[in-house]
Structures are given as structure tokens and as C-alpha cells.
Amino acid sequence: MATQPDIHLYTxxxxxxxxxxxxxxxxxxDYELTAIDLGKKTQKSDWYLKLNPNGRIPTIVDxxxxxxxxxxxGAILWYLAEKYNKFLPQGEKARSQTLQWLMxxxxxxxxxxxxxxxFQRIAAPQGHEEAFSINRYVTESRRLLEVLNTQLKGQDYLVGDKFTIADIATYPWARSYYWAKVSVAGLDNLQxxxxxIDARPATQRALEIPKPxxxxxxxxxIAAQEAENAERFKSDVKS
Ligand SMILES: N[C@@H](CCC(=O)N[C@@H](CS)C(=O)NCC(=O)O)C(=O)O
Structure with a gap:
């Protein structure tokens, strides 16, 4: 009989x-995957809240x-890094630096x-255009991306030449600058x-799970997925 994988991922x-x-x-x-349908609010169901009291994805069960x-x-990445001894350097300083960039x-x-x-992708299309808030979050996001750009000067990854959980946590967010409408112009190290990381097949494969x-x-x-996303988060905007 085939054994079940240790990790059951809900995401x-x-x-x-x-x-x-x-x-x-x-x-x-190897892991078992349960895709959570955010549009159907599966993350707020009783069985899921017993696993994740915050009612959000992701969660793992080992x-x-x-x-x-x-x-x-972040805690999931840290746990997996320790369990499998991967992507978290052993040396005291590099380990601390990895956790600093993860935080x-x-x-x-x-x-x-x-x-x-x-504010731009969910609230604005539903009639809540908040210019002050948009400016605040876009400006702060750009500032944070500049911090990453400075850190990446002369090195391949956030902590020296090794791909770590800091890169894993940061890449999907920073790489979504288009969706956040934050410019990365002039941030050459970041680009x-x-x-x-765009050239890492395993990471790119992961971005298609559960679906692209x-x-x-x-x-x-883009147009089709923007419409799908609007539908997915429609009920999140409260008047
Ligand atoms: N701090 C949490 C945030 C998790 C989070 O915000 N997840 C979002 C998707 S990126 C979610 O589940 N949204 C659905 C909802 O809020 O109901 C983490 O890093 O795990």
C-alpha cells in the first residue's frame, strides 16, 4: 500500500x-494538496478554522x-526548512540574516x-476609489522594493549566493509589482x-499550483484573470 506523504498542504x-x-x-x-476555494469562502468553514484560527491560507498538517x-x-517556511534541512543556512549569522529578510x-x-x-484591484473597481490610501501603499511598497534592490547589489539572492526561504517568501510578492501597480523602473538588481528566479523551473511549476x-x-x-479575480474577492469590499 502506498504511504501517504507527511505534508498535507491547504492552499x-x-x-x-x-x-x-x-x-x-x-x-x-512529495505532499498532498487540498485546493481551498477562496471565492466560496472555504477558508472560513468550521473544519478549516480548526486548523487555521485566522481563516486564511496557507496551512500545513504534518x-x-x-x-x-x-x-x-512565514512560520510554515521556517518549519519546513527545519524539518527538511533546506533553504535555511546553518551558520548562525546567515541563519539570522535569512530570518531577518523573512520577517x-x-x-x-x-x-x-x-x-x-x-485598494486598486478590489475596492476601486467596486466604486471605492481611495486616492490617499492608494498613494500611501504604493509609495511604501516602492520604498520597500528599493530596500530589496539595495540588498541585492552584488549578490544573487537576498542572503548571499544561496537561495533561501527569504527568497521563497519574497519572490511571489515582489514579482507581483504589476498587480500592485508599483513601478520597478531603475531597480536593476531587483529585476x-x-x-x-523566473528561470527556476521548480518555482515556476509551483506558480501553477493549484492553478496558474x-x-x-x-x-x-490578463483580462480574463482580472475579471476572475474581481469575482473571487467581490464580497470582501464592505461599504
Ligand atoms: N499572514 C498570513 C496571511 C494569509 C493571507 O492573507 N492569506 C490570504 C490569501 S494571500 C487569504 O487567505 N485570503 C482570504 C481571506 O482573507 O478570507 C500568512 O502569511 O499566512
Whole structure:
């Protein structure tokens, strides 16, 4: 009888949702996937809230560790990195630096770009055009991308020459600058880093799981996916 994989991943095709998928594909680890339908609010159902009290994706359950549950995408990456001894350097300083850039993504890039997206892609098309908020989040996102650009000067990845969980967490967000309508003009180191990770087959494969959403990256079927996204998050706008 085939054994079940340790990791059961609950996720959807979003910037946070792709983080564990990128890790698992890059590390070539077998996992079971349950696609959560955000449009149907599956993430708010009772069974899912027992796993993730925040009612958001992603979440993992580790069957190999007494069905231990981990939520919050940064914590999931950290847990997987320790379990599989991958993408988190062993040396004390490089390890701390990796966690610093992971926190920078979780506390800065994600929330700011997320709000830039929300106000422009979800609220504005439904009649809530908030110029002050849009300007605030777009300007702050651009500033944070400039910080990444400076960090990437003369090195391939966020922490030296090794691909780490900091890159895994940051790439889906920063690479979605098109969706957040944040310019990356003049950020040459950042663009070179995009190109480097765009060329990683496992990461690109992960971006099609559970399904592709290339509109976030300004590529392919943009009009159709913009319409689908508007439908998906329609009920999130409160008057
Ligand atoms: N801090 C959380 C954020 C998770 C999050 O915001 N997930 C979004 C998708 S990117 C979600 O589930 N949205 C649906 C909802 O809020 O109901 C993490 O990093 O895991």
C-alpha cells in the first residue's frame, strides 16, 4: 500500500499561498494538496478554522509529526526548512540574516503590497476609489522594493549566493509589482533577481499550483484573470 506523504498542504493560488508550494517543489518533497476555494469562502468553514484560527491560507498538517498543524506562511517556511534541512543556512549569522529578510517580507512587503492591491484591484473597481490610501501603499511598497534592490547589489539572492526561504517568501510578492501597480523602473538588481528566479523551473511549476494566475505577474490572459479575480474577492469590499 502506498504511504501517504507527511505534508498535507491547504492552499490557493495567491502570493502567500504559493510560498509553501515553492518550497515543496524546489525541495522535491512529495505532499498532498487540498485546493481551498477562496471565492466560496472555504477558508472560513468550521473544519478549516480548526486548523487555521485566522481563516486564511496557507496551512500545513504534518502527518509525520502527530498531525502537527502550522499556519502563517512565514512560520510554515521556517518549519519546513527545519524539518527538511533546506533553504535555511546553518551558520548562525546567515541563519539570522535569512530570518531577518523573512520577517521583512512578512511584516513589510506582504502587508503593504497587499493593501496596494486591495485598494486598486478590489475596492476601486467596486466604486471605492481611495486616492490617499492608494498613494500611501504604493509609495511604501516602492520604498520597500528599493530596500530589496539595495540588498541585492552584488549578490544573487537576498542572503548571499544561496537561495533561501527569504527568497521563497519574497519572490511571489515582489514579482507581483504589476498587480500592485508599483513601478520597478531603475531597480536593476531587483529585476536581475526576478530573472534569476523566473528561470527556476521548480518555482515556476509551483506558480501553477493549484492553478496558474499569471495576471498577478502581468503575463498571459490578463483580462480574463482580472475579471476572475474581481469575482473571487467581490464580497470582501464592505461599504
Ligand atoms: N499572514 C498570513 C496571511 C494569509 C493571507 O492573507 N492569506 C490570504 C490569501 S494571500 C487569504 O487567505 N485570503 C482570504 C481571506 O482573507 O478570507 C500568512 O502569511 O499566512
Amino acid at each position: 490557493a493560488s495567491t502570493m502567500n499561498g504559493w510560498k509553501p508550494t515553492i518550497f515543496l517543489e524546489e525541495a522535491k518533497i 502527518r509525520g509529526n502527530d498531525d502537527f498543524v502550522v499556519f502563517e506562511s 521583512f517580507q512578512m511584516a513589510g512587503i506582504g502587508p503593504m503590497m497587499g493593501q496596494a492591491m486591495y 536581475a533577481w526576478f530573472n534569476r 494566475y499569471w495576471a498577478f505577474f502581468g503575463k498571459r490572459d
